[in-house]
Amino acid sequence: MVSSVKIAIIGFGNVGRSLAKLIAFKGEDIEKKYGVRLNVVAVADSRGAVIREEGLIPYELLKLCELPRSYIFMYKPYGVSGASVEEVYSRIIPDIHVEVTPPNYKSGEPGLSNILYAINSGANVVTANKAPLVLKYDHIMQCAKQRGVLVKFKATVMAGTPLIDLLKSLKGYSIEAVEGIINSTTNYILTEMHEDLIPYSDALKKAQALGIAEPNPDLDVRGWDAAAKLVIISNVIGEPINLDDVERDDLSRIDLREVFKAIKENMVLKFIAKYKVKEKRASVKITKISKDDILSSVKGTMNAVRIRTDINDIVLIGKGAGGIETAYAIMDDVLSIAEVISPEP
């Protein structure tokens, strides 16, 4: 028996489109393997929505991805110009609301309102947008509990590399510290500086040309992105901190001579995010590390996290960014919710 799960994708940039393609291409395999049909009933962005109660077929999902950003409302006959999330929900309430809007660490919007609206409407939530969790983790989880729905967010940290699941599976351990490389853009820039001996500005330009850095790279290079991830990690391990509590270096101030100096000492500079649990101290800092440290070998857009526990260190390494990687993580969360909400096949 196949159960069908109604999905709404809110936000339709790189990640939203990657998810739509993934469902279009892999939906049939998933259905065979898990007995779950992933039925996208709505897609929305800031300027409108596409709604089809019976679910968009793979071909339609792929066509949507061909439309320019913010123009999906023109898709015929299902596009609705200016439709808000509220309007989408007045037509159809999905089983799973996927939030892939961009993060805003000041207001949390539009993600925060969207997620709360979904929860209050009885939809389960999967989010790749970090900001709502960073600002209102407890409130969101509290609301979800009261309403009896699930909120999953493994895509928010390390994209397709399941650090959040790993942390959740360490129940009996005392986690003493979590440290590592959790921002791909800055690790790419630093790797380029070390390997090609080019200044920060050139390395940034290269990263931007490849789509690894945003046109405005502030969230990454000023440490906000890594700090936000530390806040989510701190909540997962039950020792929450606030975004403002995280000390941050500004990578854009780095001088190539610092890299030379490190190389001369047989060391490597890395942008290390670190949370010392007992002290409740968190930071994102340019850090000189030894070449013997496994983190020194993590290059380019790879990420790595070392979890220090009372009995051993666990290191997880994997790609930390990318639309398709993030889409896979969302898909995993969607499937784990589907397992719970649908009757066993």
Place this chain on the structure above:
Amino acid sequence: MVSSVKIAIIGFGNVGRSLAKLIAFKGEDIEKKYGVRLNVVAVADSRGAVIREEGLIPYELLKLCELPRSYIFMYKPYGVSGASVEEVYSRIIPDIHVEVTPPNYKSGEPGLSNILYAINSGANVVTANKAPLVLKYDHIMQCAKQRGVLVKFKATVMAGTPLIDLLKSLKGYSIEAVEGIINSTTNYILTEMHEDLIPYSDALKKAQALGIAEPNPDLDVRGWDAAAKLVIISNVIGEPINLDDVERDDLSRIDLREVFKAIKENMVLKFIAKYKVKEKRASVKITKISKDDILSSVKGTMNAVRIRTDINDIVLIGKGAGGIETAYAIMDDVLSIAEVISPEP
């Protein structure tokens, strides 16, 4: 509200004792953090059992650990000479049966019968004994499903490093291969050979002196242990193979000159376990790897696994053996079962 979970520990060697100590020392913390009281109502080994319906207090658990192997039946007043698992269950049926008897890859006994008996009695099962799963994974899971109980086994691979959970959390991915260092004894021996340039026999003696290798090291050095772990991994990812399907090298045949040769070529010899999923080919082989490969830097009793998926590689590194590490993994499984079976606090 605190819910109490009745636990039986079957097998009382190094791992069983580590678990008893862990519960004795950390039980109170766990109770505070998760609202679950871990109540050990029975401990059994091959020569008898200790049964206390109200649960053994921490002091009693620690005293039991001071008794020599196979002598717990002498513990007064709760020791019962010659009591079998059946007899234990005739007195009290635990919520969770923890199987930590030694593995036998021919018969699966005594673990296999114990686990099936527990399931049929309605107990959930946590096992660190690999053999029953390696020989009868499907049958065990089928029985558990019919009886409505859970079987967890994360301690069977990489001890305290949760590879099994990681694999289970990759639902949407196509796993193409799993490869790595999953036997600590042989990795320790090879590391010693590389670093101290000593022959196999000396490295083995050192490992034995430190308790890293067994007096009879065959299960480790002839690749059975790693092969058994590959079989469990293959079942977790839904592409099962049999133990006999795994090609194995015998590490005891290695000549120190092979190590010299590898060093000269700037390479490293590792005992690599590998499962290529599509080809259904599995092996445990002495493999020459490049120093650029992250697996080359995994030394001593550390383990590491690389999961190759259709979109990215994920590497997990951590201690792969040890009584206390294994006990932590068992504790995690126990807690995740407790979450499901006990009413939410």
